[in-house]
Amino acid sequence: MTTPPTGQIRAPTAETAWNEPAALVAAMLNPALIATLLSAAADAYTRRQTTGMPWALSFIVAPMTLHQGTREALPVSTRTHLSTWISHHPVLRAGFPRRAKVLVAPVRAGLRFGLRHDVLEVHHDCLKPATLPHTAPPQDTEMHDILRSARLLGRWIAENETAAVFAGLGVGP
Template identity: 80%
Template structure:
């Protein structure tokens, strides 16, 4: 321990433990990570709707895929309709508008990164995954879980009207 000029005791080990959650959040909100997540969601969306994923849905996909509680509650497939799933998980959606609002700046940064680095392409207000080789993350990692969730969310959103998705989640584009 060191004693700074103010006379307060400073313990570097305690500071490291306090800063670890902040470091994890920073890593999760990394523009490259969000670009990868959005690319995965857009690819799944495009497999069902060839026009591509409306870019506004990026602000739905990211908060859903990055929130661990939401990921844990997602069904195994899209056989469960999105509106049915939302009605079965009211506690998750009570906090969704706040989570989505907090994610606006990181999602914008992720979109800029994705477009600048040719991870995504923008066609008539819709996003499509750029044709480039992709490496899948190792299984049993949080990144693998996030991308698996992003695939499901992208496919789910393709089966619903954009306005209905925003209304069902209690947010506005």
Template identity: 55%
Template sequence: MTGWSERPSVVAAMLNPALIAALLATTAEGHAKETGQGVPVVLSFVAAPLVLHRGTREALPASTATHLATWVSRNPVLRAGLPQRAVSLVEPVRAGIRFGLAHDVLSIDRDRLSAVPRRRPRGVRPPPQLNEILRKANLAGRWLAKTDSPATVLALLGVAP
């Protein structure tokens, strides 16, 4: 694992554990809205590359009405690059999970991550790009919840556990 001081500043900023923890907490909130349960931990490793990669994030559907299989068939180039992006994000996602658990942003029960309920202080608004990432993370959580199982999601996206 590369030390923080050795990473390019953009990579260190975009893949910092606090950002990943916030992304995963928001994904878990979206998933819980649909299912009443936290997001399966394995889907954390799919949500991050879906949301952090700008091209993929911008291509995500506007609502959960589009089935994942339909989206995959409409976006073969993005789907083709997803497995590699997922592999490259394994360590940052693990660090984000650890950070989220240590700072009471996330909780874990068996194989599911849940967001620890928090209220944003009044008047605090995230910068536009962060707001877009969190908005899409919530959508991703709700959207991935619509597919039968995590194994189906992984298979459709070509990601191996």
């Protein structure tokens, strides 16, 4: 890339990979992906609380599983209490409200997609999986990590009051 005489920077040429991060973000905000991760979380939640996962928790699950830093910081089991985990990760908690706000529209699109394509069902304001994927994603892929995290979050938030989850993360339903 060269600098024009005026000091302005030219737009990147077609050979640069500057559009790759944008493509990655678009893939992560895909309604089908969001519907799938919500289905995995709702399935895990429903195994602990048969009523199903309150649909409002979709706005907690998606930002926690799609944000790589948060996903990597999640515990491997639900033995760690959610409030303890939050207190040990103040930087992730501080950024969570902004991440959650940015994902409101994509989560809504994922919910609509999931309901329209029989991935999710709503029963008394709670989500339940309508169908589960027949094949698991390959091990050691980001998709595998996202779905594993979604299932963990489903089990974990089932052990907490919905209001406490929102309050602990500094957001409101």
